[in-house]
Amino acid sequence: MKTIPQLLDKQKTLYGSNIAIHDRGASYSYDDLHDLSLRFANGLKAQGLGKGDRVGLWLPNIAAYLIAFMACARLGIIVVSINTKFKSFEVSDIVTRSGCKALVLWPDFKGIPFLDILEELPEGALENIETVILYTENDITVECPPCLRASQIISFDKIASFQTNPVPPVEAEEGVLIFTTSGTTGKPKFVLHSQFSLTQHAIEVAEHYSYENRVCRLLQAVPLCGTFGLTQALAVLAGGATLYCLPVFDPQEAARLIREYAVTDMNGSDDMFAMLLDQGTGAVPYPSLKKAGYAAFNPSLTDIVERAEAAGIKLMGLWGMSEVQALIAHQDPNLPAELRKRAGGRLISPSGHIRITDPDTGAILPFGKNGEIELKLPSQLKAYFLNPDATEQAFTEDGYFKTGDLGYQEEARSFVFLTRMGDVLRLGGYLTDPVEIETCLLDVEAVRQVQVVGVVTPKGERAYAFVTSNRQQVLDLDDLQAHCRQKLAGYKVPVKVQQLSEFPMTESANGKKIQRSKLREIAQRAIDEGRS
Incomplete structure (x- = not known):
């Protein structure tokens, strides 16, 4: 087996009525997973989506995530994983740069204002989006926000109601999934995995952990939008075991x-x-x-x-x-x-x-x-x-x-x-380039320079921001934190913003450089003194 569709076909034959996914009281067998992903694939195809197109998955840990992912894999569509903690600043960048043609989201999940976040995106960020697929578990009518056309919106259930018609096979080396990770310019890099890399690793993890040779019930506690979550989910399914979803x-x-x-x-x-x-x-x-x-x-x-x-x-x-x-x-x-x-x-x-x-x-x-x-x-x-x-x-x-x-x-x-080995921070379990936070703060007109470093707190590593102002004016540091909270995922928001008149500098053969090590010392001392 070298592709996700081949894996689904095999698991349907081997495990059929066995439970693949348990999601808050609902159970999905391997037969269900196979057939629902095929129905969803035909629904996506009817929307004009096909090989090489990018579809953003913006969902928590639910069965629908895996059904949509596997449907995309059947068609050769590249899934773009979008963290449910992301806000407008991050979503705009990811959706625009990746060229997503469709988004799948749950507008009324846990009070996360997905549609409001879309509305905050800058003009043009959604110009490539042709279809927005809304998942819901309530009988609600979602009003079309001004940033979208009513013709773009379709329900998850409708997409999943198509026939189980066969679709053309995909190749092992075709791209199927993009994870976002830290980049050197402040914008996350897009890590593209192939059908083979995901399938082969899932099989090897399943074999190594003996998922197929014992009773295995794995709690899906970490997000499917990241490699930690998706790797274990695919491995459990590759081993014919059962996945227990915990949305958050x-x-x-x-x-x-x-x-x-x-x-x-x-x-x-x-x-x-x-x-x-x-x-x-x-x-x-x-x-x-x-x-x-x-x-x-x-x-x-x-x-x-x-x-x-x-x-x-x-x-x-x-x-x-x-x-x-x-x-x-x-x-x-x-x-x-x-x-x-x-x-x-x-x-x-x-x-x-x-x-x-x-x-x-x-x-x-x-x-x-x-x-x-x-x-x-x-x-x-x-x-x-x-x-x-x-x-x-x-x-x-x-x-x-x-x-x-x-x-x-x-x-x-x-x-x-x-x-x-670099300055990349591990925030909330995610690798984060500090330049991404710095870029967000630089959007504030009064801010002249920003440096973000990591500090150790009782709640783990956090970002700590240093800023300087234009014309030496006094900045409202609380407002700067509020700006970050509005634009960035919560784990990226600096634990503190400190204003300096200038950054500590050092001379080198290549010119003056900011002493980031000195900034780390200042930041850590401030955190430690605040705890004493």
């Missing part, structure tokens, strides 16, 4: 699902597991949970592995990134806690390769030496969409992907991740 993470609801349905597997962030443990009662609150992997995003939760082990959960460190997908490596669950908590681990792909190189010379380093992590995997990206220069720079001549991550190799197939 709520620790009380997560605890209920684990207990009620005897969930066996869960992957998530350290924050998620900390909140889940707080919901637990008894010495072993979740006895059914056998396999649990986590990503360390909150520096204040250094004891989460020990806390989980005391509650009967053996957490293991994971590693992945949008360019190579999630779950490409994990720590051995039989290791002691202090080793299990490290990010990285052993590659799961039998054909995967890893090496550590000197970032300055490119020389391959021996085991134990810190350098840049380079990987060659079946799961790696096809290209950075519409960015051939970035694609060329990301790969070595012999086909290794340069991760930009610092780490060291322990053995031929195992490594330890240490940190990012």
Whole structure:
């Protein structure tokens, strides 16, 4: 199997009436998933959408997300994943640059004002959008906002009501999915994956975790719009297991699902597991949970592995990134806690390769030496969409992907991740270029310069912004934060905005440079003093 449609066909034959997805009381069998995705594909085709077109999926963790994704995969449409936390500034950029011809969204979900956000987009941002597909679970009539034509809007149910007519096959190397990730210009890069990279990795994860050889019920706690969420969802389906959808993470609801349905597997962030443990009662609150992997995003939760082990959960460190997908490596669950908590681990792909190189010379380093992590995997990206220069720079001549991550190799197939090698921030579990936040603040006329750095807070890494003003005027710092809250996802909003008369500078052979290390010291000191 080399494509998503081939995987769907096989799973229908093998698992048929078995439950593939459980979504808030509704169950979808493998037969259902196969047929609904085919119906939806025919509905998209009737809207004039086809191979190479881009469709933005702006949905939470629900069955409809996977049905729409697989329908697009059947037609060779490229899905553009849009985070439900994104606001107008981010959505405008993603929709415009990717050239989306259609959007799929849930206008009345959890009070998120999707249509209002669309209305805030600058003129021309939606000029390529021909179809807006509205998903809803209520009998409501959605008024067409001024930014859209009534003829553009169609219901999700209507698209899914078409016949299960066969569609032409797609090729393994065709693009099928775009994740957004940090770019060097402040605008996220578009990570394009092929049918093969997603399908093959899903199969390998399913085999490695034995999803097909045991009772497996995985809680879909992390967002499907990111590689962490989508990778595990596709792997569960590749293994014929059952996925339990949690539209947005709520620790009380997560605890209920684990207990009620005897969930066996869960992957998530350290924050998620900390909140889940707080919901637990008894010495072993979740006895059914056998396999649990986590990503360390909150520096204040250094004891989460020990806390989980005391509650009967053996957490293991994971590693992945949008360019190579999630779950490409994990720590051995039989290791002691202090080793299990490290990010990285052993590659799961039998054909995967890893090496550590000197970032300055490119020389391959021996085991134990810190350098840049380079990987060659079946799961790696096809290209950075519409960015051939970035694609060329990301790969070595012999086909290794340069991760930009610092780490060291322990053995031929195992490594330890240490940190990012640049200024990219890990905010709310997402890699974020500080320039994106800086660009947003520079939209305010009175702001002359901006520098954004990362600080460690009790709630994890946060952005901290320094600004200077035009003509030395005093800026309203609360208004600047409010501007960010309106334009950016919540996790990108600076924890504090501080005005300086000028930035600390240093002389170099290439001219004056801003001392970002000095700004980090100032920011961290302000945060630490605010806690004391």
